[in-house]
Amino acid sequence: MEAQVEAHDAHPNSLQNISALLLNQHGKVGSALASGEAVGDADSSGASSSKNIRLECSQHGLAPAGAGQLQQQHIDLEHPTSGPAHCSKYTSNSGSGLLQYINAEHFLENSFKFPDYEQSCTARKSLQEHINSNHMRRSEHQCQFCLNSCATDADLKQHILLHHPQRNAQKNLRGKCVGSCKEILHKHCLSICSSMKKFRCSECDYACSRKQTLKSHLLYKHSTEKPFQCTECDYACTTKWDLKRHLLYKHSTQKPFQCAECNYACSTKGNLNSHLLYKHSTEKPFQCTECNLACTTKKGLKRHLLYKHSTEKPFQCAECDFACTTKKALKSHLLYKHSTEKLFQCAECNFACTTKGTILVNV
DNA sequence: CAGCAGGGGGCGC
DNA sequence: CGCCCCCTGCTGC
Structure with missing residues (x-):
């Protein structure tokens, strides 16, 4: 897996990097890939294809260095009785005929194997498809269900709508x-x-x-009616259950839901579940695609993306040029920079400030 | 009634 | 800015 990562980092969309690894790990097949030669492509044909094919003599291994193929010269020199283009079971008058025969009859099955992965392929095209779909860093608008890549997010959505409506x-x-x-x-x-x-x-x-x-x-x-009015505060809601839950959250001192792992207790099962997720869950299934951070919750990942990886700053300060990614940050900015209200008064002296933190620092 | 999703706020680094 | 908690709107059963 380490090798795969290296390849991705070097050049995510380059077969050359993957091929270089294959060269080191898989000998002859890899060398052909690394040099860009077509090894046993199903569509190889004629003299030009023959020229690009690296074949292996059944008796002498790879063809002579520099040739990159089972050349007629080699056959003539080493196997003079074999005819112009020879296989132990087949003789052809042309190199391409022999090549086609070998491709069809003798080419090793599953010659194209990706390192550290069980899948192997019979043709380079299949290997490339496998690498594209399993080992390449996906382009930003690449379809997750097929090999198609789109120019824009809108195009990708359209593609999925058209081709994978249920996926x-x-x-x-x-x-x-x-x-x-x-x-x-x-x-x-x-x-x-x-x-x-x-x-x-x-x-x-x-x-x-x-x-x-x-x-x-x-x-x-579609209704503005909120018939269920709280008797303790101004809260009103649409259902009896919501009022009951409100009373539990806001006006109940009872905390029947006790955490089995720590001292935490709360009034509702929902809060306990939330607590268990934040405090005692070791699983972090929500992985950021931009960095290594993993979160326990989808919400956490969403916030992280907003804070760390969002370039959009939709929250613009009305008083100055400051802009930020979150409403919370804007509120904080307004409090620090533009608020004249000093809600926090020091108990020891006349000092007053806009935030609680400032009081604590000065103390 | 349970649970999901999401807004909001406090706190610590 | 991350973590944690509180709270509510809304949905499915």
Whole structure:
């Protein structure tokens, strides 16, 4: 695997680098690849193809150095009784005829093998396809389902929509359709799930399989009514359950959900699950494609991408030229640079400042 | 009712 | 900026 990484880093889209490795590790086949020669290509034909082919004499191994092929001269010198172009089982009047015969009958199966990988191929074209799909760093707009590469993200989406309409969407554990592209997901749901979703919303294109779910959707999305009012605060919501949960979060002192690994306790199972994920999960399935960072949650990865790898700065300060990637950063900037309110007063003296941190530093 | 997704904030480095 | 937690909207069952 180390060899693969080296090749990627050197030149991600270059067969030459991979070939150079093959040269070192796989002898004759690799040398042919490294020199750009076509070794046993199925489409090799005629004198020109014969010239580019490196063949091996059944009795003397590789053809003489410099020739790169089983040359007529070698046959004439070493195997004078064999005829102009000879195989132990076949004699041809032309080099190309012999070549075609050897390609068809004797070329070693699976001669093209990628290092450290079980798959081997019978032709260089197949090996190249294998390398493209499995070992090359994918181009930014390369289709994940075939070898096609697109010029833009829009083209890639269009390609997937046209050629792989069902590939980029699937159901998660809760039966919900998920996919990285909303457009593709929508098409997937229209084509695959529409038959299951009998209840359609009259206000939007939402559809579901249960009447009760549609009722919930109408309440949440198309109603302004919030009949469930909290008696302790201003919170109001659309469902009884949400009010119950609110009371648990906001107004309950009971913490029946105790973490088995530490002292953490909380009022809801959801929070406990979240805690377990952040604090006690060792698995980090969400790997950043730009750096080595791996996250425990999809959310964590999303935030990391925003902080570290996003070049867009949609949050522009209205007071100065400052722009940033997150709303949080802008808020922090406004507080430090443009706020005149000094909410934090030192208990020991008259010093006042905009942030709690400043107080602590000065103390 | 459970769970997912996501916004927001505190805290420490 | 990463980690962690709180909280809520919304969906599926």
